[in-house]
Structure formats: structure tokens, C-alpha cells
């Protein structure tokens with residue numbers, strides 16, 4: 001999977017993603033990360049890429065041409081139009097199913113805005129998907145791009161050591177994951193649930209499923225509408 005990121009702050013993306021699991025996957029060549037500095041396409045010796053908004057108002061707007069130049073440099077390398085995601089608080093809210101869908105692409109472009117945003121005309125020209133990471137406003141699109149790349153990367157084969165760990169996690173089957181425990185068996189007087197020490201696989205699975213359902217009902221009841229619950233589970237969450 002190839003990720004291209006168009007940004008004014010490539011070091012933020014590089015430092016963030018060349019770390020831990022994504023960093024190892026990049027080293028192994030399972031993922032490729034290409035950051036493109038929009039400032040390199042400024043077309044002026046000062047590297048200026050923003051200007052005042054037409055119609056007035058606070059802040060600066062990133063100009064269309066440098067963003068377009070940065071995108072075109074990638075499109076020319078790829079030899080085709082690429083799926084291009086603009087990170088914006090105005091987009092569709094990112095979720096796990098969306099990550100699964102993006103993980104089926106072999107190449108993605110992420111466009112990070114800054115200041116008041118980007119000239120609308122270049123967005124209309126190059127962007128295929130407008131995505132938000134939540135109903136709040138950040139200073140730039142770099143953290144949102146990293147959130148998306150990290151989430152999508154975990155779904156790419158070979159990135160996680162244990163393939164099954166991406167399959168049992170929260171939001172699969174519209175349920176939150178069950179609680180996890182590791183050694184020691186008793187910590188500050190709190191014991192691990194005995195069923196987890198029983199070695200009885202079927203009972204462990206049953207307990208985990210029940211905990212998932214109860215936890216989702218308590219913390220994210222909105223998710224349960226889409227979950228595939230048995231009649232017994234439906235009664236359990238009602239009662």
C-alpha cells in the first residue's frame with residue numbers, strides 16, 4: 001500500500017509514521033510513505049503558498065496552484081488519477097468501515113490543509129473524498145491524515161504480526177472489544193476473571209462475547225442497532 005501525503009509540514013508526518021508498527025511496515029516495504037511538500041510548488045522564491053480570502057474575513061487561505069502542482073507531481077509518477085482524500089472538518093466522519101474500504105486501494109493521496117483551509121477550486125479539481133476525523137477543528141490536516149493512515153495500515157496484510165488481532169477488535173460486528181488482562185493474575189487486589197485462567201476455550205469465547213455486548217450497551221448503545229445480537233443477548237441488554 002502506497003500513501004502519498006501533500007502537506008506543508010512533511011516532518012510531522014515522517015516523524016509520526018516512521019515509528020512503531022507503521023515504521024516497521026515501512027522498513028519492510030509493506031507500506032510506502034511519500035510526503036510531498038506543497039511549498040516546493042510555491043512558484044515564488046519566498047515559498048509563499050497562502051493569501052488573503054476573497055470577500056474578507058480572518059486568516060489565510062492556501063492557494064490552488066501549489067496544491068495542484070504537488071498533486072500533479074504524484075499523478076504523473078503514478079500515470080493515472082489517484083483516489084485523493086482531503087482532510088476537513090466538513091467531510092464525512094471517519095469510521096472503521098470506511099478504513100476497510102480504503103484499505104482495498106493500492107495507492108492513496110492525503111491532502112492536508114492549514115490556516116483557514118484551501119481554495120475551493122483545487123479541491124473540486126482533484127479531491128475524490130472529503131473526510132473528517134470528528135466534530136472539532138484542528139490547526140491542520142496532518143494529525144487527521146496520520147489517524148487515517150494508521151487505521152488503514154493495520155488492515156493491510158502483513159502490517160500486524162498477528163493477523164487475527166485486527167479481526168476481533170472494537171467496531172468489528174458493531175461491538176466494542178471485551179476487556180483484556182495480562183500478568184500478574186492479581187494486581188493491587190484485583191484478580192483476573194477466573195474463566196480466563198480456566199483453559200476452557202468455549203467458555204472464554206462465551207464470556208468475551210457477553211462482555212462485548214454488555215460493554216457496548218453501556219458505553220456505545222448507538223452501535224447496538226447494527227449489531228447482530230441473539231434473542232438472549234437482546235434480553236440481556238434490555239434487562
Ligand code: SAM
Pocket residue numbers: 086087088089090111112113114115116117118131132133134135136137138139140141142144
Ligand atoms: N476553516 C475551516 C472550516 O471551518 O471548515 C477549518 C480549517 S482548519 C483550522 C485547517 C485545516 O485543518 C483544514 O483545512 C483541515 O485540513 C484540517 N482539519 C481541521 N479539523 C479537522 C478535522 N476534524 N478533520 C479533518 N481535518 C481537519
